[in-house]
Structure formats: structure tokens, C-alpha cells
Amino acid sequence: MKISSFCLPTFKEVPSDVKLKSHELMVRSGMIRMETSGIYTWLPLGLRVLNKINNIIIKEHQKLNINHILMPTIQSAEIWKKSDRYNSYGAEMLKIKDRHAKDLIYGPTNEEMMTVIGSNVIRSYKNFPISFFHIQSKFRDEIRPRFGVMRAREFIMKDAYSFDLTLEDLKKSYELFYNLYLNIFNKLGLKIIPVKALSGEIGGDLSHEFHVICESGESEIYLDGNSENIDTKKINYDFFEKNYFVSTTDYAEEKKMNTTNYTKLSSIELGHIFAFGDKYTKKLKFIINTPDGNINPLMGSYGIGISRIPAASIEINNDSKGIIWPKEISPFDLIIINLKPNDENCFKFSDELYSKLLSENFDVLYDDRDERVGVKFSDSDLIGIPFQIIIGSNYLSENTIQIKNRKNGKELEIEADNVIEKINSFIDDDK
Amino acid sequence: MKISSFCLPTFKEVPSDVKLKSHELMVRSGMIRMETSGIYTWLPLGLRVLNKINNIIIKEHQKLNINHILMPTIQSAEIWKKSDRYNSYGAEMLKIKDRHAKDLIYGPTNEEMMTVIGSNVIRSYKNFPISFFHIQSKFRDEIRPRFGVMRAREFIMKDAYSFDLTLEDLKKSYELFYNLYLNIFNKLGLKIIPVKALSGEIGGDLSHEFHVICESGESEIYLDGNSENIDTKKINYDFFEKNYFVSTTDYAEEKKMNTTNYTKLSSIELGHIFAFGDKYTKKLKFIINTPDGNINPLMGSYGIGISRIPAASIEINNDSKGIIWPKEISPFDLIIINLKPNDENCFKFSDELYSKLLSENFDVLYDDRDERVGVKFSDSDLIGIPFQIIIGSNYLSENTIQIKNRKNGKELEIEADNVIEKINSFIDDDK
Numbered sequence: 001m002k003i004s005s006f007c008l009p010t011f012k013e014v015p016s017d018v019k020l021k022s023h024e025l026m027v028r029s030g031m032i033r034m035e036t037s038g039i040y041t042w043l044p045l046g047l048r049v050l051n052k053i054n055n056i057i058i059k060e061h062q063k064l065n066i067n068h069i070l071m072p073t074i075q076s077a078e079i080w081k082k083s084d085r086y087n088s089y090g091a092e093m094l095k096i097k098d099r100h101a102k103d104l105i106y107g108p109t110n111e112e113m114m115t116v117i118g119s120n121v122i123r124s125y126k127n128f129p130i131s132f133f134h135i136q137s138k139f140r141d142e143i144r145p146r147f148g149v150m151r152a153r154e155f156i157m158k159d160a161y162s163f164d165l166t167l168e169d170l171k172k173s174y175e176l177f178y179n180l181y182l183n184i185f186n187k188l189g190l191k192i193i194p195v196k197a198l199s200g201e202i203g204g205d206l207s208h209e210f211h212v213i214c215e216s217g218e219s220e221i222y223l224d225g226n227s228e229n230i231d232t233k234k235i236n237y238d239f240f241e242k243n244y245f246v247s248t249t250d251y252a253e254e255k256k257m258n259t260t261n262y263t264k265l266s267s268i269e270l271g272h273i274f275a276f277g278d279k280y281t282k283k284l285k286f287i288i289n290t291p292d293g294n295i296n297p298l299m300g301s302y303g304i305g306i307s308r309i310p311a312a313s314i315e316i317n318n319d320s321k322g323i324i325w326p327k328e329i330s331p332f333d334l335i336i337i338n339l340k341p342n343d344e345n346c347f348k349f350s351d352e353l354y355s356k357l358l359s360e361n362f363d364v365l366y367d368d369r370d371e372r373v374g375v376k377f378s379d380s381d382l383i384g385i386p387f388q389i390i391i392g393s394n395y396l397s398e399n400t401i402q403i404k405n406r407k408n409g410k411e412l413e414i415e416a417d418n419v420i421e422k423i424n425s426f427i428d429d430d431k
Numbered sequence: 432m433k434i435s436s437f438c439l440p441t442f443k444e445v446p447s448d449v450k451l452k453s454h455e456l457m458v459r460s461g462m463i464r465m466e467t468s469g470i471y472t473w474l475p476l477g478l479r480v481l482n483k484i485n486n487i488i489i490k491e492h493q494k495l496n497i498n499h500i501l502m503p504t505i506q507s508a509e510i511w512k513k514s515d516r517y518n519s520y521g522a523e524m525l526k527i528k529d530r531h532a533k534d535l536i537y538g539p540t541n542e543e544m545m546t547v548i549g550s551n552v553i554r555s556y557k558n559f560p561i562s563f564f565h566i567q568s569k570f571r572d573e574i575r576p577r578f579g580v581m582r583a584r585e586f587i588m589k590d591a592y593s594f595d596l597t598l599e600d601l602k603k604s605y606e607l608f609y610n611l612y613l614n615i616f617n618k619l620g621l622k623i624i625p626v627k628a629l630s631g632e633i634g635g636d637l638s639h640e641f642h643v644i645c646e647s648g649e650s651e652i653y654l655d656g657n658s659e660n661i662d663t664k665k666i667n668y669d670f671f672e673k674n675y676f677v678s679t680t681d682y683a684e685e686k687k688m689n690t691t692n693y694t695k696l697s698s699i700e701l702g703h704i705f706a707f708g709d710k711y712t713k714k715l716k717f718i719i720n721t722p723d724g725n726i727n728p729l730m731g732s733y734g735i736g737i738s739r740i741p742a743a744s745i746e747i748n749n750d751s752k753g754i755i756w757p758k759e760i761s762p763f764d765l766i767i768i769n770l771k772p773n774d775e776n777c778f779k780f781s782d783e784l785y786s787k788l789l790s791e792n793f794d795v796l797y798d799d800r801d802e803r804v805g806v807k808f809s810d811s812d813l814i815g816i817p818f819q820i821i822i823g824s825n826y827l828s829e830n831t832i833q834i835k836n837r838k839n840g841k842e843l844e845i846e847a848d849n850v851i852e853k854i855n856s857f858i859d860d861d862k
Contacts, residue, residue, distance in 0.1 A: 001496075002496075005496040006496075006498065007498040007500075007552055007553075007558075007561065007563070009551070009552035009553075009554065030552065033548060033551060033552070035502070035503060035506065035507065035544060035547075035548075036506070036507035036509070036535075037533075039503045039505055039506075039507075040503060041500060041501065041502045041503060041544075041548055042500060042501040043500055043548075043552065044498045044499055044500055047499055047500055047501050048499075050501070065432075065433075065436040065437075067437065067438045067474075067475045068475055068478055068479075069438075069472060069473060069474055069475055069478055070472065070473040070478050070481070071466070071472045072466060072470045072471060072472060072568070072585045073504055073568055073585065074470055074537070074570065074584075074585050075466065075467070075470075076466065076467035076470075078467070091530045092530075094527065094529065096525065096527050096537075098525065098572050098584075099522045099523075099572045099574065102468075104467075106505070106527075106537075113466060113472075116466075117464060117466075117472055117474075120440070120464060121438055121440035121461065121464070121474065122438075122440075123440065127438075130438065132438070137503070137504055137568065139505065141529050141530045143530065153505075153529075154503045154504065154505050
């Protein structure tokens with residue numbers, strides 16, 4: 001993509017009420033734009049990150065044959081009345097009346113709808129176990145939306161639902177999603193910690209959240225022992241045994257845990273999984289006829305806050321100049337910065353390099369703008385693409401160009417031949 | 432995808448209030464499910480079709496460097512008040528109050544929001560021409576939703592918006608989208624006709640709709656001359672000259688056209704494009720400083736009703752047995768039907784063929800169910816995958832399998848070696 005035809009509205013400053021680093025950097029790099037309180041547009045650079053995240057999540061779910069569906073955003077209030085959540089959900093639920101004065105809601109989550117769909121499409125006990133996922137906008141009418149897409153009202157969530165016939169199978173499904181989540185967050189370049197959690201509104205008694213440790217995070221978790229040398233690699237991710245015990249502070253409080261030797265840490269919650277059994281299948285009358293009699297299937301639900309992930313990643317990976325994307329979800333793999341777009345030789349070299357890199361299946365952003373060198377460097381550092389290829393006066397005088405690693409500042413001056421090979425080896429060195 | 436792990440809830444019958452063939456077949460083939468009046472879930476088979484359509488649309492837009500963004504579904508009422516459409520839009524607009532009693536709406540279209548975004552992200556007259564597209568759920572509170580996803584309340588739309596500084600450039604942008612649309616519908620396997628149309632609520636005086644001719648269609652168009660031998664290839668798609676003149680009946684009526692020699696045809700509207708100039712940039716105060724003074728940029732908007740496309744395609748391509756997908760948007764390229772899943776040899780051959788076809792990048796559905804032959808054949812015909820590969824008793828007795836073309840019923844008995852080659856040549860013969 002050439003920047004000359006890419007809408008990249010970078011800003012030097014942001015309004016003073018922007019408190020969180022990731023919020024500031026997402027606005028300044030032209031990733032998002034607030035339309036009204038807690039409601040955002042994803043601009044081209046931001047949407048590219050979102051789509052990379054979506055693609056990883058979809059691929060990993062499909063590997064496990066989890067059925068991909070798309071439920072609507074608007075739901076009938078009726079199913080929420082049947083599950084007794086229409087009133088209990090509280091003011092965060094956006095209630096709507098249609099032209100015929102019928103009660104609708106904007107879905108904040110989909111347990112009810114999924115249960116009704118399950119009862120319609122799962123015909124026989126032979127179809128179990130079966131699970132579904134979808135990626136869709138959700139709405140929760142937060143009393144005080146803040147921190148950009150970190151606590152938005154309209155947000156994008158991946159939610160999945162499992163159906164089983166026995167408690168043992170439900171635990172297997174839960175474990176499958178638990179491990180899928182560790183795998184997904186690893187692929188997203190995030191060091192995630194599974195945290196014992198309360199189920200809250202959704203119900204059930206088996207529940208984990210997935211957090212990244214982050215000083216500016218709004219959540220709090222307890223970790224047993226000393227946190228000075230937390231090494232996420234040492235946390236045993238098997239949820240049946242563990243080296244550290246980690247729980248939300250809410251959980252510790254509710255369970256009246258003795259937290260004397262625990263360390264309290266700030267974190268960001270990115271996922272939450274629940275096993276709530278027959279709570280919804282009973283209330284919504286989903287019954288399966290089995291050789292052992294009629295059974296209300298047992299369910300679990302599994303959510304990832306997709307639109308919060310870019311913010312969490314930035315919160316952890318940034319410096320004074322801007323964002324530092326992990327390769328996995330970077331909007332582009334590399335950026336070509338032509339410092340002399342009006343020089344015929346620099347233009348020709350940059351243009352050809354751009355085409356070559358595209359044909360090698362790199363996702364390339366190409367700064368072909370007629371702009372000041374300072375603007376090009378500061379924009380490039382701000383948007384945080386992992387590798388910068390800089391073409392300027394040294395190309396003309398010495399036949400050399402520069403490759404730079406955004407994360408550690410490592411620079412390499414290379415001769416301008418067999419460039420692809422050298423770029424590949426520079427990238428490989430970073431692994 | 433193995434059917435044993437794919438949720439494919441086919442039905443023999445549908446409720447009697449289902450009037451339209453495509454609606455019947457989409458429900459019976461387990462593509463969609465109605466959640467409440469005019470609001471649908473896309474089940475796995477349906478979502479695959481939708482995603483194929485999305486991918487074609489996204490790819491063709493990106494080839495032209497149209498900026499891909501994602502606006503939210505919920506909008507502030509404020510911008511609609513400024514454009515004077517908050518009241519004029521009528522009862523189809525879903526109006527919402529949030530917990531602070533602030534007026535919100537569920538976007539039925541995005542001219543206002545896009546104008547405000549444009550005024551924020553387009554900084555200089557040097558950035559023109561520039562355009563944007565997004566794919567997002569829309570809501571129009573139809574008084575009588577019907578015909579399944581053909582006239583739903585919540586639906587998926589691709590809407591794009593162009594910004595120019597001169598009328599001449601606006602016409603160029605309009606022409607670019609006009610040709611892009613012909614190209615997209617061609618790639619979707621649909622014979623589309625551009626139709627002169629009124630602009631209605633959106634405004635402006637240059638507008639075309641894109642229709643497919645279809646007896647069951649709700650729209651009406653006029654074609655000059657005799658329709659007996661309509662050949663869509665003979666319609667000159669250049670909108671500056673044409674062989675046939677085609678308009679909506681509304682347009683003919685409004686313009687008081689003499690329609691004596693015109694033929695009236697039923698059709699389905701799949702796209703609508705508008706050039707409305709400065710209608711919104713004036714009202715929402717988007718001003719660009721240019722060497723020729725301050726200018727309100729000129730806009731066009733360009734919509735495709737994505738969730739209506741599968742229905743329109745089915746309405747045109749079906750027979751008494753079910754759907755006949757055009758290759759371009761079929762949920763799978765081919766289906767392997769193993770008639771003897773309990774026979775070890777048939778199982779081994781089918782399984783290996785499935786793996787081979789996947790590795791050749793075919794999208795394959797594999798009916799590995801332990802089901803009656805009749806069910807397998809009727810399900811396969813119902814869901815309409817273009818090519819069927821049938822493995823049964825002939826494999827055991829003669830070492831032959833069958834390839835069948837769903838569209839024309841053509842069958843070929845082939846020896847079960849070098850099968851991929853033979854399948855490729857059978858598919859090529861259909862082109």
C-alpha cells in the first residue's frame with residue numbers, strides 16, 4: 001500500500017482527556033476515531049490490525065472444527081425474559097422498542113440466542129459434542145465509557161458456545177477452549193495469564209479470565225507468592241494443576257481467601273470462559289432425547305474482547321516515539337521510507353523494491369509521499385511497523401540503504417543488491 | 432469440512448408462510464434461521480457463502496485503493512439532526528435512547544457519519560480524490576419484513592463514499608464505482624443490469640440501481656423495446672451511452688416518460704449508487720481550503736446489499752431438488768459423497784481423496800455420515816454444491832467412482848486412479 005493512496009491521518013497531539021497511552025497512540029496514529037461517547041470507527045490502519053487478529057482467531061477455531069456462524073446484533077427481548085436476565089442484566093443492556101413497540105435489545109452477549117439456535121439445529125444426541133463461534137458487534141451501555149476502545153460501549157467480541165451431554169464432556173470442552181485461548185493469545189504475540197474468576201451474571205461455577213499484566217490495567221489479580229520475577233513461562237497453563245495460583249481479586253474476596261502472601265497486580269482482561277451447565281437449556285427448554293432419557297444439554301461460553309486487543313498490545317509495547325507492534329498483528333510487515341521521492345533513482349529503486357516485496361508476499365507500506373524527512377521518520381516510528389527500510393542520500397552516494405528494527409533500534413547499512421535476501425535475514429535475526 | 436463435524440441442519444419442509452423459493456431453500460438447506468421478525472442468524476453453510484461474497488467485494492475495492500474502514504452500527508442522532516434527516520427518514524429508522532437518555536440510532540446508512548469522518552481525516556486539497564468503504568450491519572425497521580434475508584430488518588451492506596473537489600472529478604468517481612459494480616457482480620456470477628433510478632432520501636440527481644431480472648422480484652424496471660430476447664451481454668454497460676435504456680418504474684413515472692414502447696420486468700435490486708454533491712458537506716460543514724478558495728467537497732455513495740445476494744442468486748439458480756450455486760459463491764467447490772462409510776475400502780479411498788483435494792486448495796465438503804443413501808443424495812442436491820463425487824458399490828466392484836455436475840446433471844464414471852486430474856478436467860469442461 002502506498003501512503004499516497006492510504007488514509008493515514010496522524011496527529012501530533014490529542015485532547016487532554018485522553019489518559020491512557022494506548023488510547024493516545026491509537027488516536028495519534030489514525031487507527032480509530034470516536035464518533036460519540038464509547039463508539040468508535042476503525043480507520044484503515046486500525047482495521048488492518050483488527051483483521052489480522054480476526055484471521056488468527058478464525059483460523060484457530062476452524063482448526064478445531066468449531067462451527068462458524070453469525071448471529072444478529074439485535075435480539076428479541078422475549079428470550080431474555082425467559083432466562084430471567086431481561087431485568088437482572090441492569091442498565092448496561094441497551095433496550096430498544098421497534099416501530100410496533102416490540103421490545104428488542106442490542107446483544108451484550110448471546111447465551112440465550114445460542115441456546116435457542118442450538119435447540120433448533122442440534123437434532124440428535126449423536127450430534128454432541130458440538131460448538132459454535134461468531135465474531136460480532138456487541139453493545140454494553142457503560143455508565144462511563146473511557147480509555148478508547150479499551151472500555152467502549154460498542155465493541156467487537158468473539159464469543160463461542162459449547163454443548164455437551166455429560167459433565168465430564170463439558171469439562172473436556174472447557175479444557176479445549178482453555179487451551180485454544182492460550183494458543184490464540186500466544187499467536188497474537190501476547191503473554192497471557194489464565195486467572196481463576198467468578199462467573200457473575202452468566203452463571204456456573206467454573207470460570208477463568210485471561211489477563212495480561214499491565215500497570216495501567218483496570219483489573220486486579222492476586223498471584224500467590226512474590227511477583228518480583230514473574231515469568232509467564234513458569235506459569236503452568238494446565239488448568240488442572242498449576243505452579244502459581246492466580247485469581248481475580250473479586251474471586252479472592254468472594255471466596256474469603258487468605259491473601260497474606262499474595263501479590264496484587266494490575267492487568268487487562270482479554271478473555272473470559274464459563275461452564276454454566278444447564279442454566280439456559282433448562283430455562284429455554286432445550287431438551288435432547290437420549291438412550292438415557294431426556295437431557296438438558298450442558299453449555300459453556302467463551303469470549304475474547306477482540307477490539308480491546310490492539311489497545312492491550314500497545315499498552316505493553318510502546319516507547320516515547322509511538323507504537324511497537326509485535327510482528328503477529330502489525331498492520332504491515334515492513335515500511336519502505338523513500339526520503340527522496342523526487343529523485344529519479346531513489347524513486348525507481350523504491351518502486352521496484354516495493355513490487356518485489358509484494359511479490360514475496362510481504363505486507364508492505366510504502367511512504368512515497370513528498371514530505372519532510374522528519375515527518376516521515378516520526379510517522380513511521382509512531383505507527384510502529386516492526387521493520388523500516390530507508391532509502392535516501394546514501395543510496396545515491398554509496399549504493400547503500402538502511403534496515404532498522406523498530407523495537408530495539410538496531411540498524412544495518414546494506415548494499416543495494418540482493419536486498420530481499422538481506423531483508424529476510426535481518427528479520428530472521430529478530431526471532 | 433467433514434459433515435460429521437459441520438452443523439448442517441437440513442429440513443424437509445418449511446412453515447407455510449414462506450412464499451419465496453430462495454427463502455424456502457435457504458431455510459431448508461440450513462443456511463439461515465429467523466430469530467425474530469426480519470432478523471436472521473447465518474448458520475455455517477450460509478456464512479460460508481456470505482464470506483465468499485465479502486472476499487470478492489473487498490478484493491475488488493482494494494484493487495482500486497479504496498480505503499477499508501469499519502464504522503460502528505450505532506450513531507449519534509445529532510449528526511442526523513444537522514443533516515435534517517432525523518425526522519424525514521421516517522419510521523424505518525430505529526431510534527434508541529441510551530441510559531443517559533441521549534438519542535442514538537442504529538445506522539440505516541452512513542452519509543452523515545462518513546461526512547464527519549471525512550472532515551476529520553482528509554486534511555488537504557492534495558488528498559483528493561479519496562474514497563472509503565465498509566461492510567457493516569444496517570437496520571431498517573421495515574413495516575412488514577418478509578421473504579427471508581431478501582427484505583430483512585437487520586442486514587449486511589457494503590457502503591462506499593467518494594470525496595471530490597470538482598463536478599468533473601465526482602463524475603469520474605461515480606463512473607469508477609459504476610464500472611467496479613459491473614465487475615463485482617460479474618465476479619459474483621450474477622447477470623446484472625444497471626438501471627437509471629431516483630435518488631430518493633439520499634439526494635442528488637445522478638443515480639443508478641443494479642438489478643437482476645427475476646420473475647419473483649419485488650422491483651419493477653422499464654426496458655425500451657421488446658424484452659423477448661433480452662441478452663444482458665447486449666446491454667452497453669457504459670453509462671454514458673447505451674443500447675437499451677433501462678429505468679426503474681418510479682423513475683419513469685417521476686420523469687413523466689412516455690412508456691408506450693417499454694417492457695415492464697420484475698427484478699431484484701442489489702446495488703444503488705448516488706452522486707449527491709455537497710448536500711451533506713454543506714450541512715455538516717466540511718470545508719476544504721484550496722488554491723481556488725474554500726470548497727465543500729462533493730460526495731457520492733455506493734451501496735451493495737450483501738445479505739440479499741445469496742437469496743437473489745438462489746432465486747435465479749434452483750430446480751425442484753434445491754439450490755444450484757454458481758461456482759463463484761458456492762459454499763464449497765465440491766462434495767465427496769461416500770455412500771458406504773462403513774466399508775473399509777470406501778472409507779479409505781474417500782478419506783484420502785478428501786485430503787488430496789484439500790491439499791490442491793479445493794474447498795471440499797465431505798459427507799462421511801452414516802446415513803441412508805437417499806438422505807445423502809437429497810441433502811447434496813438441496814445444498815447445491817456444483818460438483819459431486821460419488822463413491823459407492825461401483826468402487827468396490829469396478830474400481831470406478833462418479834462425478835456429477837449439479838447444474839446440468841451430467842455424469843461421468845471414471846476409474847479411481849489419477850482422480851484429481853480427471854476431476855480438474857471435468858470442472859474445466861463446465862467453463
